[in-house]
Structure formats: C-alpha cells, structure tokens
Amino acid sequence: MSVSQQVFLRDAMRRLNLTRDVFAARIGVKRRALDTWLLPEGSQEFRGMPEVVQRFVTEIVENEALLAKYAQNSQGGPLRDRIARDGKHQLISVEQFTRDSVEELVRIADMMQPIARRQKVSRVLEGAVLGNLFFEASTRTRVSFGAAFCRLGGSVCDTTGFTFSSMAKGESIYDTSRVMSGYVDAMVIRHPEQGSVAEFAAATNIPVVNGGDGAGEHPSQALLDLYTILTEFSRLGKLLDGAHIAITGDLKYGRTVHSLMKMLSLYRGLKFTLISPPGLEMPTDIIEYVAARGNHVIEQTNSMGEGLKGADVIYATRVQKERFSDEQLEGYSADFQINKALIDQYAKEDVIIMHPLPRDSREDAHDLSVDLNADSRLAIFRQADNGIPVRMAIFAVLLGVENLVQHSMRDVTWSPPSHIGPEDAVFHGMY
Numbered sequence: 001m002s003v004s005q006q007v008f009l010r011d012a013m014r015r016l017n018l019t020r021d022v023f024a025a026r027i028g029v030k031r032r033a034l035d036t037w038l039l040p041e042g043s044q045e046f047r048g049m050p051e052v053v054q055r056f057v058t059e060i061v062e063n064e065a066l067l068a069k070y071a072q073n074s075q076g077g078p079l080r081d082r083i084a085r086d087g088k089h090q091l092i093s094v095e096q097f098t099r100d101s102v103e104e105l106v107r108i109a110d111m112m113q114p115i116a117r118r119q120k121v122s123r124v125l126e127g128a129v130l131g132n133l134f135f136e137a138s139t140r141t142r143v144s145f146g147a148a149f150c151r152l153g154g155s156v157c158d159t160t161g162f163t164f165s166s167m168a169k170g171e172s173i174y175d176t177s178r179v180m181s182g183y184v185d186a187m188v189i190r191h192p193e194q195g196s197v198a199e200f201a202a203a204t205n206i207p208v209v210n211g212g213d214g215a216g217e218h219p220s221q222a223l224l225d226l227y228t229i230l231t232e233f234s235r236l237g238k239l240l241d242g243a244h245i246a247i248t249g250d251l252k253y254g255r256t257v258h259s260l261m262k263m264l265s266l267y268r269g270l271k272f273t274l275i276s277p278p279g280l281e282m283p284t285d286i287i288e289y290v291a292a293r294g295n296h297v298i299e300q301t302n303s304m305g306e307g308l309k310g311a312d313v314i315y316a317t318r319v320q321k322e323r324f325s326d327e328q329l330e331g332y333s334a335d336f337q338i339n340k341a342l343i344d345q346y347a348k349e350d351v352i353i354m355h356p357l358p359r360d361s362r363e364d365a366h367d368l369s370v371d372l373n374a375d376s377r378l379a380i381f382r383q384a385d386n387g388i389p390v391r392m393a394i395f396a397v398l399l400g401v402e403n404l405v406q407h408s409m410r411d412v413t414w415s416p417p418s419h420i421g422p423e424d425a426v427f428h429g430m431y
C-alpha cells in the first residue's frame with residue numbers, strides 16, 4: 001500500500017459514499033475493528049488491517065468505478081443524442097463517434113443478428129418510410145439500407161441517378177431535401193460531391209445517413225468494416241488494440257478507407273501499412289487526423305509484398321476511376337494484384353482479407369483476385385452480409401427504437417437455406 005492505512009480506508013469510504021457503520025457492514029467486519037484500523041499509525045489502539053481486507057476493499061472500489069462508468073453512459077441519454085450532429089439525429093461522418101459509442105452500436109448490431117440471419121422478424125419501424133436517394137452508382141449500399149429498413153418493419157421509396165430526378169431540372173440540394181422531408185421519415189443519400197450530404201442534412205430535421213459523398217466519407221461502410229474486424233477477431237482470439245492493418249489500392253479517392261482509418265483511430269496502438277500505386281496515396285489530412293490519436297504507427301509503401309507482411313487485416317480497394325481528374329491509371333499493374341500466390345507468400349495464416357466491393361472483375365483491372373474465393377481468409381462476403389445488422393442498428397438508433405427490438409422479435413414463417421452462398425458451408429461453424 002503506497003498510502004497509510006488510514007488514508008486508504010478514508011478514501012475508500014469517500015469514494016463509496018458510505019458511513020463507518022455501513023462500510024464496516026459492507027466489508028463484513030465489526031465496527032470496533034474498523035475504528036482501530038482507522039487510527040493514526042503509532043497510536044496505542046492502532047491495529048494493522050489484514051491483507052485480505054485490503055484486497056477486498058480495493059476490489060469493491062474498482063467495481064464501483066466501473067459501475068459508475070456504466071451509469072454515466074446511461075445517464076448520457078440515448079445513443080442517438082450522444083452521436084448527434086448539430087443537435088440532429090443524423091450520421092454524416094465517423095467523427096461523430098467515440099470508442100464507447102461505436103462499441104454500443106456494435107452491441108446493437110449483434111442484437112439484430114437473429115433478424116439479419118432470417119431466424120426472427122420485427123416490426124418496430126412499422127409505418128415508417130425511408131427515402132433512399134442515390135445520385136451515384138450503387139448496388140449493395142442502396143439495397144442493404146433498404147433491406148435493413150424493411151427488416152425492421154418499415155418501407156422504402158427509392159430514387160436512383162440524376163436523370164430521373166428533379167436535380168436534372170436544376171433543383172437545389174436544399175429544396176430536394178426539404179421536400180423529401182415531407183414525404184419520408186429518414187433519408188439515405190449518396191451523391192458524387194464531397195460535402196453534399198452534409199448540405200442535405202442541414203436542410204432537414206429528419207434523420208439523414210451519408211451513403212457516400214464523393215471522395216469524402218462512407219460512415220456506414222466503416223461501421224460494418226469495424227464490426228467485421230471485431231467479429232472475425234473474436235473468432236480468431238485477437239484484439240483490435242495493437243493490430244496491424246494493411247490498406248491497399250486507390251487510397252486517394254476511396255472514401256471507404258478514409259472513413260475506416262478515422263474510425264480505427266479510436267483504438268490504441270494500431271500499425272497501418274498504406275500500400276498504393278504512385279499518385280493514389282492516402283490524403284495527408286486523413287493521415288494527420290489518425291496520427292493525432294491513439295499512438296498509431298503509419299507506414300506508406302508502393303511495394304505489395306513488403307506491406308502485407310505481418311498484417312492481421314488486408315483491406316483492398318477498387319480503382320475509383322470515376323473520380324480521376326488528371327490521373328492516367330487504367331487499373332492496377334499485375335504485380336499489385338492481391339491473389340492467392342501473393343497471400344500465401346507474404347501474409348499471415350490467420351489474416352483476414354476485406355474489400356468494400358464491388359471488385360472490378362475485368363482482367364486488366366487487377367483488383368482482388370477471385371482465386372481466393374474458397375479461402376476462408378477471404379472475408380468479403382461475410383463483410384457484405386454484415387451490412388444488414390449494422391444498418392439496422394443505425395436506423396434503430398437514429399429513430400430511437402433500439403430498446404424495443406429485443407422484445408419485438410417473432411419467429412420467421414418461412415425457411416431460408418442453411419447457407420446463403422455456395423461457398424458458405426466451408427465457413428460453417430466459424431461463428
């Protein structure tokens with residue numbers, strides 16, 4: 001004990017906010033014994049406290065501190081208030097999260113799994129309508145947001161592209177957003193200009209989720225990527241703190257990796273290896289943001305083999321050709337492709353390989369190879385599947401119904417196949 005017995009015990013009583021009588025009863029000793037332990041050392045009546053009591057008191061105080069932390073979180077109010085942006089229940093950037101709040105969302109996503117895996121149904125969002133406004137190409141983000149809303153009992157109205165929207169007639173973001181707010185209860189927006197979704201969000205008070213704003217952010221993708229890493233790591237018995245994450249490809253224009261790096265910076269002591277073709281490096285503002293948090297090491301290289309060594313996660317991305325201004329690149333060079341030979345030569349045996357998808361399957365693109373499809377290290381389809389529970393969690397939180405979900409679940413009436421993909425049986429028993 002670094003402090004005197006008297007100071008130690010007084011401090012414990014103060015922290016626990018207990019009188020001498022109640023404290024004595026709590027630690028199971030006679031009041032008279034406690035009094036003698038509380039006397040100044042050297043006084044005649046002073047007695048030394050047994051070591052087992054000291055350990056017991058330390059444990060109680062530490063537990064109390066943990067409980068206080070949980071109580072503080074719940075006193076902080078609903079999650080949607082803690083991640084709110086400008087006082088609104090909207091999800092525009094991963095910067096809205098702390099480690100505590102993101103882990104709470106992960107737990108809510110876990111709770112959604114029986115629904116996402118088609119064992120249960122819920123109707124907590126019955127009557128609510130989602131406006132899914134996609135002004136840029138999308139398959140999985142648009143459909144998975146829609147499916148997530150439907151699986152909570154809501155319904156979805158979609159618009160896709162500029163051609164068939166009033167934006168083609170010159171309508172402003174402000175007008176579109178305000179008008180849509182009269183029709184729907186939440187909006188997901190994807191738009192090619194960075195900052196545009198924040199502009200939509202400013203023009204409405206209903207929940208808005210950023211489904212990707214140009215080369216800016218893609219927060220729901222970062223959340224499902226984090227959820228995937230945590231789920232796969234718990235299967236492998238690994239911790240995210242201290243892990244090595246290799247991120248490869250077009251890091252300049254890839255919004256998924258911008259959001260992912262910022263989100264992972266909430267953890268401690270990560271090593272990031274950033275591997276990109278010359279000219280497509282990670283923007284410095286993202287590197288500076290991450291470097292300012294959590295004691296991370298950030299290394300940049302153009303060499304695939306070197307960069308992949310020792311990685312726990314390899315996160316590959318597609319060339320974002322649609323965002324190029326003066327870059328000439330058509331696809332990655334052949335030696336930049338992640339394939340089975342490269343993984344077998346350089347990567348760890350328990351690495352997980354991720355990709356936000358779509359992967360460009362044209363041969364000269366040299367995107368993530370299909371020759372890893374039957375390799376259990378390839379997590380891309382498990383990652384895409386995770387889009388449903390995570391997006392359900394986002395809606396439940398933003399609409400404030402997360403506490404109703406658990407008790408709303410009923411068994412499904414149909415029987416889905418035991419494995420939804422042809423290769424999934426290989427992974428059976430992993431979870």
Ligand code: NCD
Pocket residue numbers: 140141212218221255256317318320356357358
């Ligand atoms: C990504 C996107 O649109 O940013 N896809 C996705 O949402 N899963 C990545 C990409 O298009 O390459």
